[in-house]
Amino acid sequence: MPRMAEFYIGIDLGGTNLRTALFKATSKTLEPVSFLKDNLRSTRPDDVLDFIEETVKTVAGERGISGIGLGVAGMISAGDQIVRRAPNLDWTDFPLGKEVSSRLGCVTEVINDVNAIAWGEYVFGYEKKYPGMLCVFMGTGIGGGLILDGHLVEGSHGMAAEIGHVKAVASPDARKCGCGKSGCIEAYLGGKNFGSWIGEVIDSWDGAATKLSNDPAFPLHAGHVDEAAAAGDIFALSLWNELAPALGMVLANAVTLTDCGVLLMGGTVWDNCPVLRRLVTQSYNDFVNTPSRATILDSRLGDKAGLYGAAHRAFMRNLSSEID
Numbered sequence: 001m002p003r004m005a006e007f008y009i010g011i012d013l014g015g016t017n018l019r020t021a022l023f024k025a026t027s028k029t030l031e032p033v034s035f036l037k038d039n040l041r042s043t044r045p046d047d048v049l050d051f052i053e054e055t056v057k058t059v060a061g062e063r064g065i066s067g068i069g070l071g072v073a074g075m076i077s078a079g080d081q082i083v084r085r086a087p088n089l090d091w092t093d094f095p096l097g098k099e100v101s102s103r104l105g106c107v108t109e110v111i112n113d114v115n116a117i118a119w120g121e122y123v124f125g126y127e128k129k130y131p132g133m134l135c136v137f138m139g140t141g142i143g144g145g146l147i148l149d150g151h152l153v154e155g156s157h158g159m160a161a162e163i164g165h166v167k168a169v170a171s172p173d174a175r176k177c178g179c180g181k182s183g184c185i186e187a188y189l190g191g192k193n194f195g196s197w198i199g200e201v202i203d204s205w206d207g208a209a210t211k212l213s214n215d216p217a218f219p220l221h222a223g224h225v226d227e228a229a230a231a232g233d234i235f236a237l238s239l240w241n242e243l244a245p246a247l248g249m250v251l252a253n254a255v256t257l258t259d260c261g262v263l264l265m266g267g268t269v270w271d272n273c274p275v276l277r278r279l280v281t282q283s284y285n286d287f288v289n290t291p292s293r294a295t296i297l298d299s300r301l302g303d304k305a306g307l308y309g310a311a312h313r314a315f316m317r318n319l320s321s322e323i324d
Contacts, residue, residue: 013113136254
């Protein structure tokens with residue numbers, strides 16, 4: 001049983017949103033009590049800390065909190081709970097775990113947001129049915145989380161399965177990613193990066209006219225391109241036929257390297273782009289080595305997965321400290 005109060009907080013800190021959930025602890029697991037979603041008012045570290053403190057107190061009310069789990073869209077140093085780099089927040093080497101723990105006075109566990117999603121899907125979504133799972137979510141960025149033999153694999157530096165930063169384009173003019181390197185798959189198909197460069201691609205297009213050039217939506221996102229592709233737009237189909245094999249190859253290589261058994265896909269870009277999803281799946285099937293082929297499954301918890309996973313990691317940390 002938890003040593004202190006019987007409630008835990010799960011937080012999903014993305015590039016634009018802050019999702020928060022309150023969970024009640026039982027002897028073995030967590031049960032959801034309430035969920036809250038807000039837009040970030042600012043990405044400055046001190047402002048985000050203020051917002052986290054305010055939100056936790058709102059969700060918790062008069063309840064005592066035993067621990068807080070934070071899933072963050074970025075590269076996390078697992079040992080010291082430092083956000084090494086969060087491109088969509090523009091954070092570098094920020095001691096988030098220490099700061100939140102100091103403000104709120106409880107155990108704090110900081111992990112990569114898709115690690116939290118992967119753990120949430122593994123424990124709660126699929127109830128530990130599969131011993132291995134590579135989880136890839138495509139939203140503001142592209143993140144990955146890896147479960148092998150029932151354990152979350154964070155790597156030597158806490159950065160395992162950072163699939164968005166696998167290089168997919170090697171040409172000198174490859175697009176620069178928020179991580180500082182060029183050619184990452186996230187630089188092309190991460191939602192934030194995609195929205196910032198799609199206009200340039202349309203302007204340089206010299207093929208048949210595309211209805212996207214007159215689309216009143218701003219900024220354009222992957223869903224707009226997918227809708228155009230579904231309607232037969234030559235530009236949209238050409239773009240997807242270029243990018244889908246790149247992502248399919250990245251996924252196939254990741255599956256080959258990890259032999260994960262299950263490839264779980266989710267996120268707003270994946271969920272809302274059926275044409276892209278079909279083309280990526282075809283490319284993945286073409287590229288992946290048959291002996292290591294992973295079954296592609298969909299998220300069961302949606303945007304709540306990271307909340308479950310982050311809170312449960314804090315819960316586990318408290319349980320392990322009791323055992324120790």
